[in-house]
Amino acid sequence: MEIILAISKIGIYAIFGITILGAIFAVTLRNIFHAALGLVLALLGVAAVYFSMEAEFLGAIQILLYVGGIMTLIIFVVMLTSRIGDRTVPTSNHQRYPALVGILFLIAFLIRLVRETPWQLKAELSTIDAITIGKEFMGAYVLPFEITSLVLVVALIGAIVIARSDLKK
DSSP states (O other): OHHHHHHHHHHHHHHHHHHHHHHHHHHHOSSHHHHHHHHHHHHHHHHHHHHHTTOHHHHHHIIIIIIIIIHHHHHHHHHHOTTTTOTTSOOOOSOHHHHHHHHHHHHHHHHHHHHHSOOOOOGGGGGOOHHHHHHHHTTTTHHHHHHHHHHHHHHHHHHHHHHHHHHHO
């Protein structure tokens, strides 16, 4: 039994490492297409974390919405933008150090938040299934659900506008 637990821990840490590596690629690579692929890797890693925590519904939604939908839009915009490969387009800026300071503050805040949060789970929360989540989405949370779909439509229209404005130049 200890061997299975050790293998599980190694697998979880490998998923965490791949997710962090994908996130680092997403923010550090200069080629925007490769950065988008790094973001896909990070989002797939988050889905794998959901699956490992037995939250299959959230993992499936993560893959369908973010990896399947949003990242497809981002990759299409990158591929349809004609000036992406142009050498005159700047690929970095001078905000590296302010961003580092912000990241350090964020990490300190998150560590403090995790340490001070009382992590008590109620028994009834572990029995929620996809049918209950669907009923809540179409009942009490229908307005935020519809606003989210509206935001996704606006993102699609924005991607089309960005792609079309570059083709006119």
